Structure formats: C-alpha cells, structure tokens
Amino acid sequence: MKPTIDQLQEQVNTLKAQRDAQVTDQPQAVIEALNRQIIDLQNEITAKIVEGALPCVNCGNPAHGLRQNAVIKNSPIYMFEIGCIHCKDTRVQDVSREGAVAKWNQTHGAA
Numbered sequence: 001m002k003p004t005i006d007q008l009q010e011q012v013n014t015l016k017a018q019r020d021a022q023v024t025d026q027p028q029a030v031i032e033a034l035n036r037q038i039i040d041l042q043n044e045i046t047a048k049i050v051e052g053a054l055p056c057v058n059c060g061n062p063a064h065g066l067r068q069n070a071v072i073k074n075s076p077i078y079m080f081e082i083g084c085i086h087c088k089d090t091r092v093q094d095v096s097r098e099g100a101v102a103k104w105n106q107t108h109g110a111a
C-alpha cells in the first residue's frame with residue numbers, strides 16, 4: 001500500500017529529528033544523505049498533494065502543492081495550497097486536498 005501524506009510527513013519529521021540530533025558529531029556525508037532522503041520524501045508529498053491537478057494554463061508547468069498547518073475556530077487543521085511557482089497570483093487554498101485541486105483546475109488549470 002502506498003503511504004499517505006501523513007505517513008510521509010511522519011518519516012520527514014523523524015529524519016529531520018535524526019539529522020538535527022547528529023548535525024554536530026556526524027560526517028557531512030551522513031547529514032547530506034539524510035537531507036537527500038528528506039527532500040525525496042517532501043517531493044513525494046508534493047506529488048500527492050497535486051494529484052489530479054492540471055498543468056498551469058499560462059505556462060504549462062506542473063502545479064505545485066503544499067500543506068500548511070492552520071487554525072480555524074481554535075482547532076488545528078491543514079490548509080492545502082496549489083499554485084504555479086512560475087506565474088504570479090495563481091495560488092488557491094482549501095481545507096481539503098480535493099477542494100484545492102478542484103479550485104486550481106477551475107481557475108488556472110489547462111483545459
């Protein structure tokens with residue numbers, strides 16, 4: 001079974017903690033290997049967030065996605081954001097991933 005965004009994020013957090021704990025007494029190569037793993041996992045998370053999102057209607061580049069912590073009515077939630085990193089004012093947000101993808105496809109997605 002493919003890991004969920006939460007499971008991937010958990011792995012990122014674990015690796016970051018490992019890296020930060022070792023940063024003073026490990027060779028640079030060990031830290032760099034951890035950093036590469038972290039970047040790979042973060043790219044995997046991004047790919048999951050934009051699943052189903054169309055390329056940018058302006059420039060044709062793939063959409064970029066991220067998930068942020070937010071608070072609504074004192075409850076912690078996630079906010080999903082999708083946009084084009086090459087074009088200005090293309091970011092859309094929603095509290096669900098599917099919602100953000102739908103908004104993106106309607107407003108900035110290539111038909």
Ligand SMILES: [Zn+2]
Pocket residue numbers: 056057058059060061084085086087
């Ligand atoms: Zn664009």
